[in-house]
Amino acid sequence: xxxxxxxxxxxxxxxxxxxxxxxxxxxxxxxxxxxxxxxxxxxxxxxxxxxxxxxxxxxxxxxxxxxxxxxxxxxxxxxxxxxxxxxxxxxxxxxxxxxxxxxxxxxxxxxxxxxxxxxxxxxxxxxxxxxxxxxxxxxxxxxxxxxxxxx
Numbered sequence: 001x002x003x004x005x006x007x008x009x010x011x012x013x014x015x016x017x018x019x020x021x022x023x024x025x026x027x028x029x030x031x032x033x034x035x036x037x038x039x040x041x042x043x044x045x046x047x048x049x050x051x052x053x054x055x056x057x058x059x060x061x062x063x064x065x066x067x068x069x070x071x072x073x074x075x076x077x078x079x080x081x082x083x084x085x086x087x088x089x090x091x092x093x094x095x096x097x098x099x100x101x102x103x104x105x106x107x108x109x110x111x112x113x114x115x116x117x118x119x120x121x122x123x124x125x126x127x128x129x130x131x132x133x134x135x136x137x138x139x140x141x142x143x144x145x146x147x148x149x150x151x
Contacts, residue, residue, distance in 0.1 A: 001027075001028065001060040001061065001125070002028050002029075002030065002058065002059045002060055003022065003027055003028065003029040003030070003059060003060065003061050003062065003063065003125055004029070004030050004031075004032050004050060004053050004054070004058075004059040004061075004062045004063070005018060005019055005022075005029055005030070005031055005032070005062070005063040005064075005065075006031065006032040006033065006034055006035075006046050006049070006050055006062075006063075006064055006065075007035075007046065007064065007065035007066065007109070008035065008041070008042065008043040008046050008065075008066045008067075008072075009035065010043075010065075010066050010067040010109055010110065011064075011065030011066050011067070011107070011108075011109040013109065014065050014107065014109040014112075014114060014117055015031065015065050017114045017117070017118070018063065018065075018114075018117060018118065018121055019031055021118045021121075021122075022121065022122075022125070025122065027125060030059070032046075032049060032050060032053065034046045034049045034050075043066045043071045043072055043075060044071070044075040046064065046066075046072070047064055047071075047072045047073075047074075047075035047076040047084075047106075048075060048076070048078075048079065050062045050064055050076060050104060051075075051076045051078075051079035051082040051084075051104070052079070054082055054103045054104060055079060055080075055081060055082065060103070061097075061103055061104070061105075061124070061125055062076075062084075062103060062104040062105075063104070063105055063106075063107070063121055063124075063125075064076060064084070064104060064105070064106045064107070065106070065107045065108070065109055066106070066108065066109070067108055067109060067110045067111075068086070068108035068110060068111055069086035069087070069088075069106035069107045069108035069111070069112070070086050070106070070108070072084070072086070072106040073085055073086045073104075073106040076104050076106070080145055080149055081142075081145070082103060082104065083100060083101060083102040083103060083104070083141075084102055084103070084104035084105070084106055085100065085102050085104075085105065085106065086105075086106045086107070086108065087105055087106070087107065087120055087124070088107075088108070088111065088112055088116075088120070089116075089120065090119050090120055090123040093105055093120045093121070093123040093124040093127070094123045094124070094127045096124060096127075097124055097127035097128065097129060098127050098128065098129060098130045098134075099129075099130070099134040099137075100134070100138065101129040101134075101138045105120070105121060105124045107120065107121070
């Protein structure tokens with residue numbers, strides 16, 4: 001499994017911490033570093049770039065970091081077929097993947113400490129979609145999304 005990570009200017013420090021942590025845990029993780037050498041980049045640009053990388057199947061999962069995680073989640077979710085959510089605890093991170101089949105987790109560097117963030121992202125990347133009772137709900141979301149894109 002390949003994992004991508006990126007952030008806007010608010011999340012750079014937490015991104016570095018998580019990148020090193022996940023590498024030390026043995027995960028195949030890449031820093032997309034979309035803001036490098038660009039001065040006109042905002043969190044929507046970073047989120048859209050991550051979503052394109054996930055869509056193209058270069059990466060199985062992604063981690064996005066901004067001030068609160070909310071903006072990144074909103075922006076990434078605009079890309080068809082992409083499911084992202086902001087998480088502030090381990091249980092929500094597990095459910096994001098296990099119940100909702102999300103590919104991207106978003107975090108807020110201004111609201112989540114580095115030790116909590118490590119536990120949260122580890123839980124997310126180690127979780128897999130379980131299907132079961134959640135499968136029909138995820139399928140409803142996909143069907144709704146298809147109807148919207150056919151307009």
